[in-house]
């Protein structure tokens with residue numbers, strides 16, 4: 508399989524790192540306006556760095572467009588003639604709908620919207636996928652690629668915006684919660700590095716407990732909250748300050764913004 512990534516910024520380079528770690532392809536083209544940031548990939552002889560988007564498309568079977576919404580239309584338009592029926596065209600651009608991509612490159616092409624997150628660089632992404640009618644034939648291929656880089660879920664395109672908020676923006680939301688925990692730990696007397704390790708490992712343990720047990724979070728909370736103990740005291744104080752409410756409101760604000768991006 509020959510893969511190209513057009514746009515190697517935050518997400519494109521994360522996908523590249525994950526792919527290179529697994530090396531489940533025969534060649535990888537990394538195309539960007541400015542190639543300086545990805546020069547490190549040069550050491551792999553099966554990786555080609557270029558600024559020629561059309562060349563990257565022509566030399567590949569799977570093309571992942573990892574461009575910002577304001578750039579993707581012009582770039583797709585500029586390479587549209589190079590996109591043939593055998594290509595599998597993937598886009599990670601938030602708010603950029605399949606119908607828009609079809610209008611640029613044709614509805615007869617295999618088109619898959621992919622919504623990963625930056626944890627794809629370490630093979631821990633939650634990646635949601637939605638295809639056009641033609642692209643349905645290639646959805647198993649897309650699952651195969653992205654299952655090596657974390658977990659995948661195939662969803663209707665109408666849910667891609669919501670998935671973007673929960674899974675892609677979600678990385679930032681969880682990071683902020685971890686950072687806040689670290690600040691709390693420092694206030695309780697830990698050194699910054701110790702506080703960071705305590706917060707990260709406890710977060711990892713919480714997610715792992717749910718993944719491995721399949722339990723509901725409240726079941727795990729019940730196991731921790733000793734009656735009249737310190738945990739329930741802290742949890743209730745957080746809820747009085749609106750912890751769950753703030754998180755839900757943030758998720759909804761993010762969703763409203765992405766829907767605005769879609770329509771602008």
Ligand SMILES: NC(=O)C1=CN([C@@H]2O[C@H](COP(=O)(O)OP(=O)(O)OC[C@H]3O[C@@H](n4cnc5c(N)ncnc54)[C@H](OP(=O)(O)O)[C@@H]3O)[C@@H](O)[C@H]2O)C=CC1
Pocket residue numbers: 513514515516517518519538539540541560573574575576578582599600601622623624625675676
């Ligand atoms: N970051 C994330 O966590 C996630 C992002 N997304 C989506 O992924 C897309 C990319 O986001 P992100 O990686 O953060 O954005 P970045 O700006 O970091 O990356 C985009 C890259 O594309 C390059 N570029 C711009 N124009 C061209 C061109 N004509 N030809 C080739 N390359 C070009 C940019 O170069 P330059 O900087 O020089 O303009 C940049 O390196 C967005 O649509 C976003 O919605 C989706 C899920 C998660």
Ligand SMILES: O=C(O)[C@@H]1CCC=N1
Pocket residue numbers: 601671675676
């Ligand atoms: O913030 C954004 O708009 C993009 C989409 C999800 C993550 N980054």
